[in-house]
Amino acid sequence: MTFTPGTFWFEAWAAREALLVGLGVTLASAMLSIVMATVCGIAVGVALSYGWWWLSGLARLYVDVMRGIPLLVLILFTYYGLALFGINVPAFWAGVVALGAFATAHVAENFRGAVQSVPAGQMEAAKAIGLTFRQRLAYVILPQAFRRILPPWVNTALEIVKGTTLLSIIGVIELLLAAQQQMARNYMIVDFYLLTLALYLVINFTLAQLGGVLERRFSYLRY
Amino acid sequence: MIDYHFDWSVITRNWDKFTDALLLGLGLAVVSLAIGSVIGLLAAYARLSPRKWLSYLVWAYVEFIRCTPLLLLIFFLYFGLPEFDITVLDKSQSFVLSLSLYAGAYMCEVFRSGLASIPKQYVEAAKAIGLRPLQRQLYVVLPVMFRITLPAVSNNLISLFKDTSLAAAIAVPELTFTARQINANTFRVMEVWLTASGLYLVTAYVIATLLRLVERRYAAIR
Amino acid sequence: MSEPPLLQATNVRKHFGKVEVLKGIDLTMRQGQVVSLIGASGSGKTTFLRCINLLEEHDGGEILLDGDPIGYKLAGETRKRLSETKISAQRARMGMVFQQFNLFPHLTAAENVMLGLVKVQGKPKAEATDIASHWLGRVGLGERKDHYPYQLSGGQQQRVAIARAVAMQPRLLLFDEVTSALDPELVAEVLGVMQALAEAGMTMLLVSHEMLFVREVSHHVVFLDQGRVAQEGRPEDVFDHPENERLRSFLGRFHGLFGR
Numbered sequence: 001m002t003f004t005p006g007t008f009w010f011e012a013w014a015a016r017e018a019l020l021v022g023l024g025v026t027l028a029s030a031m032l033s034i035v036m037a038t039v040c041g042i043a044v045g046v047a048l049s050y051g052w053w054w055l056s057g058l059a060r061l062y063v064d065v066m067r068g069i070p071l072l073v074l075i076l077f078t079y080y081g082l083a084l085f086g087i088n089v090p091a092f093w094a095g096v097v098a099l100g101a102f103a104t105a106h107v108a109e110n111f112r113g114a115v116q117s118v119p120a121g122q123m124e125a126a127k128a129i130g131l132t133f134r135q136r137l138a139y140v141i142l143p144q145a146f147r148r149i150l151p152p153w154v155n156t157a158l159e160i161v162k163g164t165t166l167l168s169i170i171g172v173i174e175l176l177l178a179a180q181q182q183m184a185r186n187y188m189i190v191d192f193y194l195l196t197l198a199l200y201l202v203i204n205f206t207l208a209q210l211g212g213v214l215e216r217r218f219s220y221l222r223y
Numbered sequence: 224m225i226d227y228h229f230d231w232s233v234i235t236r237n238w239d240k241f242t243d244a245l246l247l248g249l250g251l252a253v254v255s256l257a258i259g260s261v262i263g264l265l266a267a268y269a270r271l272s273p274r275k276w277l278s279y280l281v282w283a284y285v286e287f288i289r290c291t292p293l294l295l296l297i298f299f300l301y302f303g304l305p306e307f308d309i310t311v312l313d314k315s316q317s318f319v320l321s322l323s324l325y326a327g328a329y330m331c332e333v334f335r336s337g338l339a340s341i342p343k344q345y346v347e348a349a350k351a352i353g354l355r356p357l358q359r360q361l362y363v364v365l366p367v368m369f370r371i372t373l374p375a376v377s378n379n380l381i382s383l384f385k386d387t388s389l390a391a392a393i394a395v396p397e398l399t400f401t402a403r404q405i406n407a408n409t410f411r412v413m414e415v416w417l418t419a420s421g422l423y424l425v426t427a428y429v430i431a432t433l434l435r436l437v438e439r440r441y442a443a444i445r
Numbered sequence: 446m447s448e449p450p451l452l453q454a455t456n457v458r459k460h461f462g463k464v465e466v467l468k469g470i471d472l473t474m475r476q477g478q479v480v481s482l483i484g485a486s487g488s489g490k491t492t493f494l495r496c497i498n499l500l501e502e503h504d505g506g507e508i509l510l511d512g513d514p515i516g517y518k519l520a521g522e523t524r525k526r527l528s529e530t531k532i533s534a535q536r537a538r539m540g541m542v543f544q545q546f547n548l549f550p551h552l553t554a555a556e557n558v559m560l561g562l563v564k565v566q567g568k569p570k571a572e573a574t575d576i577a578s579h580w581l582g583r584v585g586l587g588e589r590k591d592h593y594p595y596q597l598s599g600g601q602q603q604r605v606a607i608a609r610a611v612a613m614q615p616r617l618l619l620f621d622e623v624t625s626a627l628d629p630e631l632v633a634e635v636l637g638v639m640q641a642l643a644e645a646g647m648t649m650l651l652v653s654h655e656m657l658f659v660r661e662v663s664h665h666v667v668f669l670d671q672g673r674v675a676q677e678g679r680p681e682d683v684f685d686h687p688e689n690e691r692l693r694s695f696l697g698r699f700h701g702l703f704g705r
Contacts, residue, residue, distance in 0.1 A: 068424040070388035073399055076406075077416040084227065084412045124500055125547035125606075129561035129613060130537025133529050139560060143551045158290070165292040169392055176295055190306050193299040197291060204290035220595050221550045 008191045015182040015192075022178025023199060029096050029174060030161045036100030037156065041107020048112045050137075059108065066105035072166050074098045079170045095167035099160055106156045107149075114148040115141060147218040154211035158204050175199060233411040234418050244401035245422050248387040251319060251397065255387075256330075256380050258323035263330025270335050281331065288328035294389055297321045301393045318390045326383055333379065337372035338364065370441045377434035381427050388423075398422060449512055451476045451648055452497070452617060458505030459492055466492045468672040469506065474617070474665075479649045481659040481680075484669035485695060490652045493669070494619050497650070498541050499532055510538060511616065537565050540610030541619040544626050546602040548594040554581060554605045555590040558612050566613065580608040584638045600631030604638055611642065618642070620651040656699045660684050668692045 003010050012019075047059040066074070078098040082089050089097075118141055126136040168177035179196040183189050234241070270281040288296075301317045304310075312320065341364055349359040369376075391400035402419035406412060452474040459467040466489045474480050482490040495501040497508055499516050508515040515535055517524040527535070548557050558577035562568045568576070581590045584604040586597075594602055603623055610618055620639065624632045636658050643649055643662045653659050659666060660680045667677040668689065676689040687693045 065420075065424060068385075068427040069420045070385040070399065070423055072388040072391065073402070073416065073419055073423060076399070076403060077420065080406060080412045081416065119545075119547075121543060121545050121547035122549065125541075125543060125549070127500060127533070127536055128498055128539075128541035128543075129609065130533050130535075130565040131561065132533040135533075135564050139564060140549055144549075147551060162290075162292040165294040166389075168294070176292070176298075180298070190299075190303045193295065193303055197295060197299070200292055200295065201287070201290050205286065208286065208290060220593060 006186075008188060011182075011186045011188055011191075012195060015179075015186075018178050018182060019175065019195075019199075022173055022175040025092070025173060025178075026161070026164050026175040027203075029092060029099065029164050029167060029172070030157070032096045033099035033103055033160050033164075034157050036096070037103030037107050037160070038153070040100065040104040042111055044104055044108035045111025045115070048108055049115045063105040063108050066102055067109070071099070071102050071163055072169065074102055075166055075170060091167070091170045091172045095164075095170060095172050099163055099167075102163070103156055103160050106159070107153065110149050110152040110156070111145065114145040114152075117148055118144045144221060147221055150218065151211045151215040154207055154214060158207040158211070161200070161203055161207065227413065229414060230411060231414055233405065233409050234414050237405050240401050240405065241398065241418060241422060244396060244398040245426065247315075247395070248390070248397040249384060249426065251315065251322065251387045251390060251395075252380060252384040255319050255322035255326050256376075256383055258319070259326025259330050259379075259383075260376075262323065262327030263332075263334050266327060266331035267334035267338055270331060271338060285328045285331055288325055293321070293325055293386060294392060296325060297389055297393060314393050314395050315390070318387075318393060318395055322383060322386060325386070326379065329379055329382075330376070333372050333375040334368065337368040337375075340371060341367050373434070373438050373441065377431065377438070380434070381430055384427060384430065385423065448475070450474060450509075451478075451511060452650070453509040454493075454497070454506065455509075456506035457493065457496060457503050457508060459489075459496055459501060459503045466672055467496070467503070470669070470672075470674060472667065472674075474648065474650065476616075476648055477646045478664045479643045479647075479651070479662050480665045480667065481663040482650070482652045482667050482669055483654075483656070483659060483695070484675075487671075488669040489672040490669045491621055494541075494621050494650065494652050497617075498539050498619055499536055500541075502526075510535065533565075537561070537613065538615060539617045539619060540613055540615035542603070542606050542610050542621065542623045544622045546594075546599070546606045546626070548602050548606055548609075550594050553591050553593055554586060554597070554608075557594075557605055558609045561609070561613050576612050577608070580612045581605070583611075583641075584608045585634070598631060599627045600634045603627065603631075603635045607635070607638055607642075611647070616648065618647055618649045620649065620653065622652050622654065624653070624655055656684070656696075668695070670695075 003013075005011075044059045044062060047055045048063065049056070051059060075095055075098040078101075079091060079094040082094050082097075122140055122144065123136060126140040131139065164174055165176045167174050168180070171177070173181070175196060179192050183192045186192075266281045266284065269277045270285075272278055297318060300321050301314070304312065304317065345363055345367060346359060349363040354362065387397050388399040390397050391403060394400060396404075398419055402415050406415045409415070450473045452472065454470060454472040457467055457470045458465070470489070470493055472480070472493075482493065484490050492501060496503040497510075497515065502516055507517075507519075513535070516527055516532060518527055519525075548554075549560065552560065555574065555577045558580060559570070559573040562573040562576055563570060578587065578590060581587055584607055586601060586604055586608070589597060589601060589605075594605070597605065607623075623639075624635050627635065632655070636655060639649070639651075640658075640662055651659070651663075663680050665677065666680045666683040668675050668683060668687075670689070670691045676683060676687065676692050683692070684696065687696055
C-alpha cells in the first residue's frame with residue numbers, strides 16, 4: 001500500500017476532516033429531526049386515537065398529506081417557503097423542520113397502530129379495577145403501546161438518516177455533499193462513493209439490528 | 224402572510240409542463256416496479272432456497288439496500304458507472320436502474336413473506352392432483368401469493384412514485400425538477416410548490432383507490 | 446326490611462342498535478350471597494353483568510349498589526351520566542373476572558394485583574406487595590408471583606385475575622364465563638378457587654356454563670331467556686323442577702351431567 005497523493009488512502013486521509021464534519025451534520029440533523037418527530041408524533045398520535053372528532057380528523061389529514069408528498073418536495077417547499085415569509089433560516093434548520101414534520105406523520109401513524117393493537121379486553125380489565133381514563137392510559141395502554149412502537153420507531157430513525165441525504169440538494173453540507181465536494185477535488189468518484197456508502201451502512205445497519213433486538217425483546221407481549 | 228399575492232396564471236401557463244412531468248414520473252415508477260418485481264420474485268425464491276449461500280446472498284442484498292440512502296445509490300450509478308466505461312445508459316435509464324434495484328429489495332421482502340404465508344394444504348392439494356413442481360408454482364402458489372401481497376405491492380408503487388422525485392437530483396425532468404425550474408424562473412414559490420404537492424397527493428390517492436378496487440375484485444381468497 | 450340489599454337491579458333495559466338485548470331484568474342480591482345467571486348464548490346474561498360494572502351502559506331501569514345508582518345520577522325525572530371519575534370509583538367497589546383473563550402482559554403476576562391497590566386505593570407499595578403475596582398465595586400461586594402472564598398456563602392466569610379482583614376487597618365479585626376459555630383439565634383449579642371464595646362469604650354474581658358447579662355453590666339461580674328472567678329460585682328448584690319450557694330444553698342439553 002502506497003501513501004502518496006492520488007492513492008485512495010492518501011486522499012481519504014486528506015479528506016478526513018471534511019468527511020467527519022459532514023458525518024457530524026448528518027447525525028445532528030437526524031437526531032434533531034427524530035426528537036422533533038417523536039414529541040410531535042406522539043401528540044398527533046394521541047389526537048388521532050383519542051381526539052374529539054374534529055381533532056382526530058385534523059390529525060388524520062396531516063398524516064395523509066405528509067405521507068402523500070415526497071420528502072424532497074417537502075424539503076424544497078419548506079426551504080423556499082420559509083424564505084418567502086422573510087424568515088431567514090439556514091438551510092440546515094429548514095431541512096430539520098421538513099424531515100421532522102415528515103417523520104412526525106410516521107410516528108403518529110405507528111402510535112395509532114400500536115394503541116389499536118392493544119386488545120379491548122385490556123381497557124376493560126383496567127376499567128374493572130377502577131382506574132380512571134388517564135390512569136388506564138398511563139399504566140395499562142401506553143406501556144404496552146410503547147413496547148410495540150419501539151421497533152417501528154427505530155425503523156423511522158433509519159429512514160430519517162437516509163433522508164438526511166436529501167438535505168444536500170438544498171446545500172446543507174452533510175456527509176453526501178461533503179464527499180461530493182471532495183470528489184470534485186480528487187476525481188476519485190467510485191472510491192469516495194463507496195467510502196461514503198460504507199459510513200452510511202455502519203450507522204444504518206446498527207439501527208436495523210437494534211430494531212430487530214427490540215422486536216425480539218418485546219415479543220412477550222402476546223395475549 | 225407578508226405581502227404575498229397569489230398569481231395562479233404561472234400554473235395555467237405551465238400546465239402542460241406539469242402534466243408531462245407527472246406522467247414521466249409515473250412512467251419511471253411503473254417501469255421500476257415492473258423490473259423490481261421480477262428481481263424481487265427471483266430474490267424471494269433464492270432467499271427461501273435450501274442453498275445457504277444463495278439465501279445469505281439475497282439477505283445481504285436486501286439489508287444493503289435497506290441501509291443505503293436512495294440518493295446515494297442514484298448518484299453512485301449515474302456518476303460511477305461511466306468510470307467503468309459503462310456509458311450506454313442515459314439519465315432516465317440510470318435512474319430506473321437505481322430505483323429498480325431499490326424496489327427489488329423491498330419487493331423481495333413482500334414476496335418472501337407472501338410465499339411463506341401460503342397455507343401448506345394448497346401445495347399438498349396441488350401435489351395430490353398430480354401437478355409438477357413448476358406447475359404447482361405457476362397455477363397455485365403464485366396466483367395466491369399475488370392476491371395476498373397486493374396491498375403491500377400497491378403501497379410500494381406509491382412509495383416508488385414518490386421516490387421518482389429524487390430523479391430531479393440528476394436532472395431528469397420529472398415533476399420535482401420541473402417545479403424547481405419554474406420556481407427558479409418565476410419566483411412563484413407558493414403556487415408552484417402547492418401545485419406540485421397537490422399533484423403528488425392526488426396521484427398517490429388515485430393509485431391507492433384504483434388498487435383498492437383491484438384488491439376488492441380479488442378479495443375472495445381468504 | 447332488615448338490611449338493604451347489596452345489589453338491586455330493577456327493570457334493566459339495554460339495546461344494541463335495533464336489537465333489544467335486555468328487556469327489563471330484576472335482580473336482588475344480599476351480602477354473602479352467590480347468585481348465578483344461566484341461559485343460552487345470546488340470552489343477555491353477559492350483557493347484564495357488563496352493565497352492572499358499567500362496561501356497557503344500560504338505557505333503562507336502575508341498578509343500585511348499596512343504594513347508590515350505578516352510572517347515573519337521578520335528578521328528578523332525568524338521568525344524568527356520572528363523571529368519569531365517579532364511574533371509576535364505582536367500578537372499584539366491584540371486582541370483575543373475564544373470560545379471556547385480560548391480565549396486563551407487561552406486568553408480573555404480583556404487579557397485576559398491585560396496580561389497582563396502589564393507583565386506585567392509594568395504598569403504599571409495601572402494603573400492596575404484602576396484599577398481593579397474600580392473595581396470590583390463597584389462589585395457590587405464591588411461588589409464581591414474579592412470573593409474567595406469558596409464563597403462566599391459562600388456569601394460572603385466570604387465578605391471578607381472580608386474585609387481582611379479590612385483593613381490592615370489592616363489595617361484589619362478577620365472574621363472566623371465567624372457565625370457558627380454559628382447556629378442560631384446567632377448569633377444576635379455577636372452580637376450586639371460586640368455591641373457596643364462596644365459602645369464605647364473598648358476594649358473587651356468576652355467569653357460567655358449569656352447571657354442576659353452579660348448582661353446588663349458588664344460593665340463587667336465575668335463568669335468562671331472550672333478555673328476560675324466565676325462571677329463578679333455589680338451585681334445587683331450578684334444576685330439579687324446571688317449570689319453564691325453554692329452561693327444560695336448556696337443561697336437557699346438560700343432561701349427561703346430572704345422571705349421577
